[in-house]
Amino acid sequence: MNAFKAIPDTGNAAIQQAWAELADEAKRLQDTHLAEMFSADPERFKRLNVKHGPMLLDYSKQRLDNSALAKLGSLADACDLKEWIERLFSAEPINCTENRAAMHWALRVPADTALQDPAPGVFSSVQSQLEKMGGMVRKIHNGQWRGMTGEVITDVVNIGVGGSDLGPLMVSRALNDSTLIRDKPLGIHFASSMDGSQLAQLLKLLKPQNTLFIVSSKSFTTVDTLYNANTAKVWLERSLGGGDELMHCHFIGVSSAQQKMNDWGIHPENQLQIWDWVGGRYSLWSCIGLPVALRIGMIGFNQLLAGAHLMDNHFRSAPWQNNIPVLMALIGIWNTNCLNINAQAILPYDGRLEKLPAYLEQLEMESNGKSVTRDGQMVQTHTCPVLWGEVGPNAQHAFYQLLHQGTEVVTCDFIAPALRYHEAMHNSDSEELVRQHELALANCLAQSRLLALGEDALKGEGELPDYKRYRGNQPSSTILLKELSPFSLGAMIAAYEHKVFAQSVIWGINPFDQWGVEMGKKIATETLGVIRNEAKPEYPLDSSTNGLIDFIKNQ
Numbered sequence: 001m002n003a004f005k006a007i008p009d010t011g012n013a014a015i016q017q018a019w020a021e022l023a024d025e026a027k028r029l030q031d032t033h034l035a036e037m038f039s040a041d042p043e044r045f046k047r048l049n050v051k052h053g054p055m056l057l058d059y060s061k062q063r064l065d066n067s068a069l070a071k072l073g074s075l076a077d078a079c080d081l082k083e084w085i086e087r088l089f090s091a092e093p094i095n096c097t098e099n100r101a102a103m104h105w106a107l108r109v110p111a112d113t114a115l116q117d118p119a120p121g122v123f124s125s126v127q128s129q130l131e132k133m134g135g136m137v138r139k140i141h142n143g144q145w146r147g148m149t150g151e152v153i154t155d156v157v158n159i160g161v162g163g164s165d166l167g168p169l170m171v172s173r174a175l176n177d178s179t180l181i182r183d184k185p186l187g188i189h190f191a192s193s194m195d196g197s198q199l200a201q202l203l204k205l206l207k208p209q210n211t212l213f214i215v216s217s218k219s220f221t222t223v224d225t226l227y228n229a230n231t232a233k234v235w236l237e238r239s240l241g242g243g244d245e246l247m248h249c250h251f252i253g254v255s256s257a258q259q260k261m262n263d264w265g266i267h268p269e270n271q272l273q274i275w276d277w278v279g280g281r282y283s284l285w286s287c288i289g290l291p292v293a294l295r296i297g298m299i300g301f302n303q304l305l306a307g308a309h310l311m312d313n314h315f316r317s318a319p320w321q322n323n324i325p326v327l328m329a330l331i332g333i334w335n336t337n338c339l340n341i342n343a344q345a346i347l348p349y350d351g352r353l354e355k356l357p358a359y360l361e362q363l364e365m366e367s368n369g370k371s372v373t374r375d376g377q378m379v380q381t382h383t384c385p386v387l388w389g390e391v392g393p394n395a396q397h398a399f400y401q402l403l404h405q406g407t408e409v410v411t412c413d414f415i416a417p418a419l420r421y422h423e424a425m426h427n428s429d430s431e432e433l434v435r436q437h438e439l440a441l442a443n444c445l446a447q448s449r450l451l452a453l454g455e456d457a458l459k460g461e462g463e464l465p466d467y468k469r470y471r472g473n474q475p476s477s478t479i480l481l482k483e484l485s486p487f488s489l490g491a492m493i494a495a496y497e498h499k500v501f502a503q504s505v506i507w508g509i510n511p512f513d514q515w516g517v518e519m520g521k522k523i524a525t526e527t528l529g530v531i532r533n534e535a536k537p538e539y540p541l542d543s544s545t546n547g548l549i550d551f552i553k554n555q
């Protein structure tokens, strides 16, 4: 189906022209099956893949060709993408509704950079917080950070939610078997959910005298985090007693709100600062990444930053034809706006990336799930698609049925490292594990092939009954990393961040705010008063809410 019911009227002739040309391209390609595209052009992969650093992006299984891509490039030019990229890499407050810059890229600029500071003191304050964090990491790794009773800290719990949870959680899981941490067994745990589920489980297993909590919250006002932190504090106080020493030995705070950390009792020496110019979902590169640094050490953390910095430079300098984040963005625009595909599955073929789908759900949907432009107009195009995902091999046994034979068109990102377990050749189990990795890779390639080509993928199957048929033509991109390392992961995450930014420029929206999550928090506070019989609602409640509250109170 052609997505172009009407060409968006943006009031800009060049942009409108580019959309009109894209509408023609979509019409030209709408009935061409991916199987035909592959058989018509044996060089298709060569034409439609790009490599940079440790990363390869194969977009040959997307339903476009070089001519459609050229029109997408014209749209990016008409939307001044190049100029916007330069504005991102400056201190300009491009987060217009909050009047803030979006300088997460500054967090990964190396100490010895020749780059000019976007504003006085940005690079030096980033380095000084990294140094402070490095000092804490060393102290904890060396067993010098002691609990109140003088015992060594064996377990660290990160209390945070959203960007203060998902980034550190995803990266520490992904790099869990990094060789850098072999000698440093330290339990690193995460508690995010406001109902206390994760924390309750952890508190059963951990010992107060050996446990250190990181209270991680950019705003230090998020109730989910504050309730969990309070529960942790009371748990410690019950066994160790309260006071300054307890706070000094058992809590680190990471926030942009220094006064609020003081008020909550975080010792000044244990406070790590972030800045209002780091969005929560872009903050894993800052001291919010402390759990990652604890997992992989500061050398590893710096490699993560270096990988992201490599992608920053690439995004800033490469022409769009070879620019991985821009191409990822243009492919997304093509699928969403030209082919009317509004669902995207994230499918890592590596169990270490199990949290990547959740991380990208926040990054993409919280950034670009918007319907008002920077100028305050309603958008005239679809914006962010619905994203979801799962470790690919497991999802094969769960929802791939819908991908293969359902009625929805879904674009997929297949993600895998080419090499795995190779560094462990001396281990007796490594040969079997290498075989398991090969099995996962084979499945990754086979699934994307079958989704794209349909039955053409396996010629010679003969006539199939309808219920066994594979229509194919489901588009996908494949991202291969040389191996999953701090460096390659940093590069890949930064590529997704910049993809999101490039799309926001084309859609004309601000990707750095999240006003849509605010009102729910206010209403919840009011509802809590009603559930606790402490307050009457300001407005009469609807019958559904009343009925549910009655049920709760009657139990």
Ligand SMILES: O=P(O)(O)OC[C@H]1O[C@H](O)[C@H](O)[C@@H](O)[C@@H]1O
Residues within 6 Å of the ligand: 161, 162, 163, 164, 216, 217, 218, 219, 220, 221, 222, 225, 280, 281, 366, 514, 517
């Ligand atoms: O880090 P915090 O200030 O506690 O915020 C945690 C999260 O909560 C908010 O509601 C936002 O939707 C997220 O973008 C943010 O990452």
